[in-house]
Each structure stands twice: as structure tokens, then as C-alpha cells.
Amino acid sequence: MGEAPVIYVENLKDRFSDGFNLRFKGFETSIDVGDKTFVIGSNNNDSISSIEVQIYDKSKGKWVIPTVLGTEPKRYEGHSAILLNEDRIMVITWGSTPDDCIWFLEVDTEYVKQQKKASGTEVVAWSKGVRGDAEKPVVISGPSGVGKGTLINMLMKEFPTMFGFSVSHTTRAPRSMEKNGVHYHFTERSIMEKDIKDGKFLEFASVHGNLYGTSTEAVEAVADSGKRCILDIDVQGAKSVRASSLDAVFIFISPPSVAKLEERLHLRGTETQEQIQKRLRNAKAEIEQGKSSGIFDHILCNDHLEKCYDDLKKLLGLDGTTSTNPKPSSKGINLPSKHAASKINNKILIKSETPGSGNPSKNSIVLDVSLLKGGAPSRTRGLNVYAVDPNPFSDSLNGIHKLS
Ligand SMILES: Nc1nc2c(ncn2[C@@H]2O[C@H](COP(=O)(O)OP(=O)(O)O)[C@@H](O)[C@H]2O)c(=O)[nH]1
Numbered sequence: 005m006g007e008a009p010v011i012y013v014e015n016l017k018d019r020f021s022d023g024f025n026l027r028f029k030g031f032e033t034s035i036d037v038g039d040k041t042f043v044i045g046s047n048n049n050d051s052i053s054s055i056e057v058q059i060y061d062k063s064k065g066k067w068v069i070p071t072v073l074g075t076e077p078k079r080y081e082g083h084s085a086i087l088l089n090e091d092r093i094m095v096i097t098w099g100s101t102p103d104d105c106i107w108f109l110e111v112d113t114e115y116v117k118q119q120k121k122a123s124g125t126e127v128v129a130w131s132k133g134v135r136g137d138a139e140k141p142v143v144i145s146g147p148s149g150v151g152k153g154t155l156i157n158m159l160m161k162e163f164p165t166m167f168g169f170s171v172s173h174t175t176r177a178p179r180s181m182e183k184n185g186v187h188y189h190f191t192e193r194s195i196m197e198k199d200i201k202d203g204k205f206l207e208f209a210s211v212h213g214n215l216y217g218t219s220t221e222a223v224e225a226v227a228d229s230g231k232r233c234i235l236d237i238d239v240q241g242a243k244s245v246r247a248s249s250l251d252a253v254f255i256f257i258s259p260p261s262v263a264k265l266e267e268r269l270h271l272r273g274t275e276t277q278e279q280i281q282k283r284l285r286n287a288k289a290e291i292e293q294g295k296s297s298g299i300f301d302h303i304l305c306n307d308h309l310e311k312c313y314d315d316l317k318k319l320l321g322l323d324g325t326t327s328t329n330p331k332p333s334s335k336g337i338n339l340p341s342k343h344a345a346s347k348i349n350n351k352i353l354i355k356s357e358t359p360g361s362g363n364p365s366k367n368s369i370v371l372d373v374s375l376l377k378g379g380a381p382s383r384t385r386g387l388n389v390y391a392v393d394p395n396p397f398s399d400s401l402n403g404i405h406k407l408s
């Protein structure tokens with residue numbers, strides 16, 4: 005049945021009297037997960053407040069400062085923290101905007117386990133919580149010159165409100181018609197490498213001698229706007245996305261022949277002869293992998309452009325029967341600015357700590373976390389939100405109704 009509230013706001017220095025100096029000047033919560041205690045603190049006395057994580061390893065009697073991946077919550081006035089499924093801590097921030105108040109600190113999810121193994125250090129990862137679901141992103145891969153960009157442009161032109169493009173980062177130089185922030189975020193290798201290390205990328209790969217990568221923000225910004233995200237990435241990138249928490253549709257575009265590919269690259273005229281040869285060498289391996297690796301759900305041959313475009317639309321369900329209106333973007337959650345949170349099974353009850361704030365739906369809110377999807381390094385989706393009936397007896401969570 006129900007569980008005791010698991011919010012802690014306590015004097016941590018009394019609790020851990022081993023002389024460790026907690027670095028927080030503001031507000032702390034602590035949560036026990038197995039033999040570790042995760043202390044989340046906000047330095048909200050500073051002009052720029054920040055959130056930090058420290059871990060107390062009870063078995064070793066030692067404090068550890070972990071590597072923190074992902075984008076963390078922005079400035080806020082305090083927070084409540086609740087453990088979910090022994091692998092992530094839900095952090096509800098006070099005084100944040102409605103689209104920025106639910107966060108998850110992953111402490112032992114699959115993603116975090118992988119990162120710990122790869123780095124050999126203690127790792128935690130942030131993921132922002134979002135109401136409802138987003139449509140599956142579409143990953144499009146294929147060798148250079150096969151027509152990926154052409155097909156994506158046709159799709160975006162015909163269905164401008166339905167699709168949004170994930171703008172990748174790259175270290176390659178812009179072509180004459182390319183605009184920074186539209187076709188790519190053109191960046192320097194050292195900056196991109198640091199962002200990769202900080203967990204800001206969903207995937208990255210070295211392609212034709214340059215670094216390319218999809219930032220979590222690039223994909224999630226499209227999904228948050230209610231559009232379906234399209235990614236144009238190479239086969240290595242597709243493989244990484246397949247292994248990540250992002251649930252997507254994977255499409256490989258193959259050329260009718262390598263000779264046709266070469267002809268298209270020459271006609272496009274954006275690469276030198278040497279660069280074209282490099283792309284053709286890579287193309288052979290990509291075609292082999294694309295067709296045999298099991299990464300892709302669909303393989304389309306781009307021989308006749310119009311035919312290939314029709315096939316693409318068909319497999320995306322754009323055969324005239326589907327609505328082409330975008331889904332409304334996920335709405336935020338209006339929380340009371342100061343609140344206490346407690347957990348009962350898969351429901352989090354959030355109660356205002358500001359007496360007489362008037363609006364009952366703002367006073368008590370229930371977050372249903374039974375259908376969570378995704379997570380670090382992307383958003384955590386599938387949160388459902390309910391208002392609690394103002395009747396005081398409804399604290400049992402019987403009198404709840406869904407907020408639209
Ligand atoms: N892994 C990965 N590959 C990318 C990304 N962005 C672009 N690519 C791939 O990098 C390759 C080269 O892209 P580009 O330089 O634009 O040349 P083009 O494919 O010949 O137009 C293509 O296979 C793209 O699909 C990314 O963010 N991640």
C-alpha cells in the first residue's frame with residue numbers, strides 16, 4: 005500500500021559527523037539509495053544559484069563528488085526530492101516556470117550504469133521531466149550524396165507544421181549556401197569535445213574526418229514544440245541512437261549503385277575530387293552496414309526521387325488519412341511556489357506550503373509517474389498530472405481529476 009513520505013530537509017552536517025565539509029550554502033535534501041546517500045544541494049545564496057550533487061558511500065565511509073551529466077535545473081528557490089524505482093530521484097523545484105519544474109537525477113539507470121562503466125567514476129545524470137508523449141523521431145541515414153537532404157527538404161516543405169529538423173553540430177566548414185544554426189551548428193572541435201564529455205550529446209561520430217553530433221537539446225526542442233523530429237545522421241550515429249533511450253523510427257536510404265552516387269556527388273559540386281573519393285570509400289562500408297546490421301526498420305532505394313519520396317511518406321503514415329496538424333506542445337505544470345511532496349505508490353502528491361493561496365488546483369497536485377519513458381541523456385516523458393479535489397478527505401488520492 006502507501007509509502008511514507010520520502011522528503012528530507014535536515015541538518016546534514018549533524019547526520020554525517022565525519023568532518024566532511026558540505027559545499028552547499030543554501031538548501032539540501034538527501035536520499036538513500038542502497039548503501040549510498042545522495043545529497044542534492046542548491047547554492048541559492050549566490051547571485052547565480054546552482055545545483056550540486058555529493059554522494060556519501062556508507063560502505064566506504066567516504067564522500068564522492070560525481071561526474072554530473074546532462075543539462076541541470078536552472079536557478080530556483082529550493083526543491084523537494086523523492087526516490088523512484090531505486091534508480092532515479094525526482095527533483096521538484098520551487099518557484100520555477102511551469103515547463104521547468106520537474107527534473108530527474110538518474111543515479112542507477114541503464115544509461116548511468118553504462119557511463120559509470122565507461123568512465124570508471126561515480127556518475128549521475130539529469131533529465132528534464134515533460135508531460136505526455138512525443139511522436140517517435142525519424143532517423144534518416146545513408147551514404148553521402150544518396151539524397152537524404154533532398155528528401156528531408158521535400159518533407160519539411162510539404163508538411164512544415166508537422167516536422168522539425170534536428171540541427172546537428174559539426175566541425176566541418178560550412179558550404180556556401182549553409183547557414184549556422186539552420187543547416188548545422190558549426191563549431192570548434194575543442195568546444196564540441198567538452199560538450200560531449202559533459203553529456204550534452206545524444207550521439208556523435210567522426211565522419212569523413214570531421215566530428216558530427218546530435219545534441220539532446222536539438223532533438224528535444226523539436227519534440228517540445230509539438231513537431232516530429234527528423235535526424236539526418238550517419239550509420240554510426242544511428243547505431244548509437246538505437247542503443248540510447250530515444251525511441252525512433254530508423255530509415256536507411258540506399259543508392260541504386262555506387263556509380264550513380266558518384267555522379268550525384270559530382271553534380272552537387274560541393275566537395276573537391278579528393279573529398280568525393282573519401283565519401284565514396286566510406287559509402288561502400290555504410291551501404292553494407294545499413295543493409296545488414298539490423299539497425300534500420302526500413303530501407304528505401306532512392307533511384308527515382310518522386311517514387312522514393314512517395315515510399316517515404318507511406319511508411320511515415322502520410323498517405324492522406326493522417327492529420328497533418330502538429331500535436332499541441334506539452335504543457336507545463338503549475339505548481340505552488342513552495343510545497344511539500346510525498347509518494348504513494350506511483351503517485352506523487354504535491355501540497356502547497358503557502359496557506360490560503362486560493363486556487364485549489366494549485367494547492368494540491370498529483371503527478372502520476374507510472375508511465376515514464378525515456379530519460380537521460382534526453383527528456384523523461386509520460387508524466388501525467390491531476391488536480392486533487394479541494395475536499396480535505398481527498399488526500400487519499402481518491403478525488404483526483406486529470407488536468408488537461
Ligand atoms: N552521427 C552523426 N552523423 C551526422 C550528423 N549530422 C550529419 N551527419 C552525417 O554526416 C555525413 C556528412 O554530412 P554532410 O557533411 O552534411 O555531407 P552530405 O551528407 O554529403 O550532405 C552524413 O552521412 C550525415 O548524415 C550527426 O549529428 N551525427
Ligand SMILES: Nc1ncnc2c1ncn2[C@@H]1O[C@H](COP(=O)(O)OP(=O)(O)O)[C@@H](O)[C@H]1O
Nearest residue numbers: 148149150151152153154268272306307308309
Ligand atoms: N533520385 C535522385 N536522382 C538524381 N539525383 C538526385 C536524386 N536524389 C537526390 N539527387 C541529387 O543528388 C545530390 C545529392 O543529394 P543530397 O540530398 O545532397 O544528398 P545527401 O544529403 O544524402 O548527401 C543533389 O544534387 C540532389 O539534387
